[in-house]
Amino acid sequence: MRRTLSYAAATSDSEATQEMDCLRRNRGKEMAFNIAVAGKGGVGKTSLTGLLIRYMINNGMTPVMAIDADANANLHEVLGVAVESTIGDLREELLGRDGAQPGGMPKETYFEMMLHQLVAECPGFDLLVMGRPEGPGCYCFVNNLIRKYSDELSTKYPYIVTDNEAGLEHMSRRTTQNTDLLFVVSDPSQRGIRTAKRVLDLAAELKLDIKKTALILNRVDGEPAPALLNLIEEEGMVLAGWVPADPGITDYDLRGEPVLQLPDDSPAVVAFEEILKTLGISPGVAAG
Numbered sequence: 103m104r105r106t107l108s109y110a111a112a113t114s115d116s117e118a119t120q121e122m123d124c125l126r127r128n129r130g131k132e133m134a135f136n137i138a139v140a141g142k143g144g145v146g147k148t149s150l151t152g153l154l155i156r157y158m159i160n161n162g163m164t165p166v167m168a169i170d171a172d173a174n175a176n177l178h179e180v181l182g183v184a185v186e187s188t189i190g191d192l193r194e195e196l197l198g199r200d201g202a203q204p205g206g207m208p209k210e211t212y213f214e215m216m217l218h219q220l221v222a223e224c225p226g227f228d229l230l231v232m233g234r235p236e237g238p239g240c241y242c243f244v245n246n247l248i249r250k251y252s253d254e255l256s257t258k259y260p261y262i263v264t265d266n267e268a269g270l271e272h273m274s275r276r277t278t279q280n281t282d283l284l285f286v287v288s289d290p291s292q293r294g295i296r297t298a299k300r301v302l303d304l305a306a307e308l309k310l311d312i313k314k315t316a317l318i319l320n321r322v323d324g325e326p327a328p329a330l331l332n333l334i335e336e337e338g339m340v341l342a343g344w345v346p347a348d349p350g351i352t353d354y355d356l357r358g359e360p361v362l363q364l365p366d367d368s369p370a371v372v373a374f375e376e377i378l379k380t381l382g383i384s385p386g387v388a389a390g
């Protein structure tokens with residue numbers, strides 16, 4: 103890792119482009135390019151997911167399907183979208199209604215109709231919020247429908263970006279399966295780095311189909327401390343880059359403004375875009 107002032111770790115542009123090209127070639131033509139974001143609680147996963155979607159929109163990588171997979175959903179706030187209902191709500195509604203569906207339609211047809219209504223359509227992206235987790239009861243039927251719909255989604259959007267809940271649970275549930283690029287976000291702390299390491303270890307242990315991972319340090323004051331860079335190296339990880347603590351994000355958060363609308367010259371926006379470019383994230387990665 104190059105320890106200079108640059109936000110993105112040293113990988114030549116051509117290396118990154120070749121790697122992304124390779125991922126593209128190995129994917130089925132009809133499949134979306136799947137990006138997921140994971141890491142310890144409060145490290146900035148949702149904020150960076152918002153900035154990623156912002157970058158993709160600005161670079162014509164649309165339409166993006168944004169999925170909020172955190173039960174404590176707040177990606178919609180970062181994106182500036184009002185969300186009325188979630189998959190979790192629909193799941194509960196169907197579970198509570200065993201008999202006929204409105205209009206006498208089959209349960210599956212009703213589910214699909216309602217699911218389409220749950221998708222918030224916005225310029226450049228659509229948003230789907232998973233919502234609350236399952237309660238007691240048998241969800242097999244509804245979960246099978248959700249799985250079927252998720253597979254269908256993969257063919258409808260060139261890009262899917264999933265903001266995960268904190269920790270490792272989503273990995274054990276294998277919702278982070280079939281991921282082309284997994285961003286593992288950490289704050290500049292030992293615990294953040296160790297959680298990142300656990301995320302990567304668990305992905306390997308569970309043999310999750312994750313093609314590429316990128317470790318990002320977020321909310322860095324000044325430059326990352328040498329002790330942290332050493333720890334990353336000792337743990338056998340490679341830092342893709344780091345994003346500075348940005349007063350603009352704090353300010354937007356306090357005012358309830360969507361991070362998606364941060365100005366182009368905002369320090370976090372500039373730094374994260376440099377990392378994304380270095381990783382070879384460009385419209386080509388989803389081309390069939």
Ligand SMILES: Nc1ncnc2c1ncn2[C@@H]1O[C@H](COP(=O)(O)OP(=O)(O)OP(=O)(O)O)[C@@H](O)[C@H]1O
Pocket residue numbers: 142143144145146147148149150172266267268320321322345346347348349351352355370
């Ligand atoms: N680069 C940054 N500079 C300043 N503040 C930041 C930065 N990144 C995130 N934040 C702030 O840190 C807080 C946590 O961010 P965020 O909600 O994105 O984290 P998270 O990892 O998604 O949290 P959770 O685990 O609860 O889902 C928010 O108040 C956000 O505004």
Ligand SMILES: [Mg+2]
Pocket residue numbers: 147148149172176265266
């Ligand atoms: Mg979050």
